[in-house]
Amino acid sequence: MSANRAVWGRVRSRLRAFPEHLAACGPEAAAYGRCVQASTAPGGRLSKDLCAREFEALRSCFAAALTAERGCLGHQWRLPPPPQLLQSPRGLG
Amino acid sequence: MLRPAGLWRLLWRPWAPGVPAENLGRRKVASGVSIPGGPSPRALNIFDRDLKRKQKNWAARQPEPAKFDYLREEVGSRIADRVYDITRDFSLALDLGCGRGYIAQHLNKETVGKFFQTDIAENALKNSLETEIPTVSVLADEEFLPFRENTFDLVVSSLSLHWVNDLPRALEQIHYVLKPDGVFIGAMFGGDTLYELRCSLQLAETEREGGFSPHVSPFTAISDLGHLLGRAGFNTLTVDTDEIQVNYPGMFELMEDLQGMGESNCSWNRKALLHRDTMLAAAAVYREMYRNEDGSVPATYQIYYMIGWKYHDSQARPAERGSATVSFGELGKINNLMSQGKKSQ
Secondary structure, three states: OOOOHHHHHHHHHHHHOHHHHHHHOHHHHHHHHHHHHHHOOOOOOOOOOOOHHHHHHHHHHHHHHHHHHHOOOOOOOOOOOOHHHHHOOOOOO | OOOOHHHHHHHOOOOOOOOOHHHOOOOOOOOOOOOOOOOOOOOOOOEOHHHHHHHHHHHHOOOOHHHHOHHHHHHHHHHHHHHHHOOOOEEEEEEEOOOOOOOHHHOOOOOEEEEEEEEOOHHHHHOOOOOOOOEEEEEOEOOEOOOOOOOEEEEEEEOOHHHOOOHHHHHHHHHHHEEEEEEEEEEEEOOOOOHHHHHHHHHHHHHHHOOOOOOOOOOOOHHHHHHHHHHHOOEEEEEEEEEEEEEEOOHHHHHHHHHHOOOOOOEOOOOOOOOHHHHHHHHHHHHHHHOOOOOOEEEEEEEEEEEEEOOOOOOOOOOOOOOOOOOHHHHHHHHHHHHHHHHHO
């Protein structure tokens, strides 16, 4: 942290903006949360990408909120990729 | 609170090899006799103490350290209440893992004559809070106390023993430095602490990445705590639990506060990276599953308070078997019995 203070400071300031962007995407976040919560009911089973559709909606809303705030598309949050790339273990960004 | 135990075993995929799944969520109590000064058999090495020292130093050097102190202040004042409850004055006291000295600021010169404050982070000791008791600051680890046997009348510890690797040995060392008829009053985080955060991160990581790794450190169970204190040699134990619920605007603010308190994860088996996707998913899950009516999200801190005494002849002992003079069946007539006893005296 001491050696890369500039990088850490930049990452931190971006992270600090997350809550307000998330607040702008209330319905999508609630839909995703409900989907995950439903899988924890008895008889449900949570597996990878069970709620991928809701999460994609949340991520595009989040990216749109970032774009609106910054005026240019941040390279971290791209618009949703073509479906086959979702299988990559690293994720995106 | 959901705990589908079968589901955990099915989806557990350790990110770091060599961590047995049964060690998570519960400490093993080491069995066998251990010598004061030597490590317990089967002592665990869960936490990176060097990293914890760096984290606490960083947290103490923040521009506004008082912003994150609310939890420690509250628990410190409750421990000071327990010290006042004991109708005795202590000439020499020790505070383990004192941070900025949250207990000393509530006590007065009559109750405690001199206070030794120890912590592993020297920045915390440098910024200690005002107190009227004369204090000596010592840089010491909770597991390696540099004090002689039978030194202190009182040992207090507030919210720092949950980062100790060898808890049985730490408690034995506390017992060692206490004088006979000395008392240890401690507060530790308990099993239900931050369960909302733990569950949200597990669910989000499972859904996003296919497996999860521990992000909240394992806490001692309350039954284990009683056993540990007994094994360390303490008498007349009292363990009680308290739950403090703090409301936050969201998960990110909670995580920032935890880091500001110096409570970031420092286990050896921690995952180095938390993906943005996972964080976003976890925040959404947290809000949906646990939010309050006003939109804030709660975080639970469960605190175990423990009081243990070092043996002394003057302490009350259980009566001998067969020495009873009245039976429990006569409990209804206890008023008569007591007045008869007073008349005969």
